[in-house]
Amino acid sequence: MNPPDYEYLRKLLRDQSGLDLSTDKQYLIESRLLPLARKAGLPGISDLVQKMKAGSNALVTQVVEAMTTNETFFFRDKVPFEHFRDTIMPEMLKARAARKSLRIWCAAGSTGQEPYSLAMCLKEMSASLAGWRVDILATDLSQEVLEKSKAGIYSQFEVQRGLPIQMLVKYFKQIGELWQINPDIRAMVAHRQLNLRHDLGEAGSFDVIFCRNVLIYFDQETKTQVLDRVARVTESDGYLVLGAAETVVGLTDSFKPLPDHRGLYVPNLQRKDRVALEALPRLRLAATGATR
Ligand SMILES: C[S@@+](CC[C@H](N)C(=O)[O-])C[C@H]1O[C@@H](n2cnc3c(N)ncnc32)[C@H](O)[C@@H]1O
Secondary structure: OOHHHHHHHHHHHHHHHOEOOOOOOHHHHHHHHHHHHHHOOOOOHHHHHHHHHOOOHHHHHHHHHHOOOOOOOOOOOOHHHHHHHHHHHHHHHHHOOOOOEEEEEEOOOOOOHHHHHHHHHHHHOHHHHOOOEEEEEEEEOOHHHHHHHHHOEEEHHHHHOOOOHHHHHHHEEEEOOEEEEOHHHHOOEEEEEOOOOOOOOOOOOEEEEEEOOOHHHEOHHHHHHHHHHHHOOEEEEEEEEEOOOOOOOOOOOOEEEOOOOOOEEEEOOOOOOOOOHHHOOOOOHHHHOOEO
8 A cells, every 4th residue: 555545544544544554554554444345346445445535435444344343242342341230339229219310321332242241230120220210322433233233143152252141041032053132122212323533412411431451442542532421421420331442641730530440430539621421312212312
């Protein structure tokens, strides 16, 4: 790939999705974009770049999506889901006892394994949640992964990664060689396309936010911007869960780590410019353009 094309793609990806590619990732671009070029009937990356420069927005979207890494699996890293069950939910059950409602946001939910792992955790706690309304919003930049998430259909390989066999039996139905998560679990998760680079719009505020394994792809400045944006929609007694290789430390003081709970963060109420979230309208998911 010639250097100007590489620079064009690096800048485009940084602007569009926040993806921060170092100067030596030509092989990654080639392995992801050559198949896309061929599919579009173009001989190579240069032709792809020319077509994008000529104003093909559809191609830009495809390029950005092709460059996202969608790796995920059920109950990934285990510990965050233990925090959810043993720390976050007991606190939330007390804190929201009067309201009996809870809003959870999976900010880069990919193909659905993460939001559905949370939905299954909640299903396991049904007895304590009788009479509650719990909404899970799964968002992602990529429309393609959101479509797969909505369908909730997984291969044998995918259900063998991280999902306890008892949960597979309890919450999935086998369709030939595939497995589909049951409609009642699917109905717990709403989907919406959302680019973390942009303003979060009218999503309202959330009690629990899982934003895992996406900040790692961004540069420092974008990480800080995204975390500050996320802080503005986190309830003052809410929680943020990041991935194992991610932290807020050195990036923002909007959140602070919860001692002895790796990956778990709470809003820093000392921060002077923290918005009064209590004043935010409590919007229903239906009003956010989310779709099941
Ligand atoms: C590695 S997956 C992580 C999935 C899941 N959170 C987990 O930890 O298993 C990263 C996801 O972030 C999404 N993503 C990348 N850039 C994004 C952006 N700017 N806004 C929203 N989602 C983005 C990708 O499409 C991908 O599905």
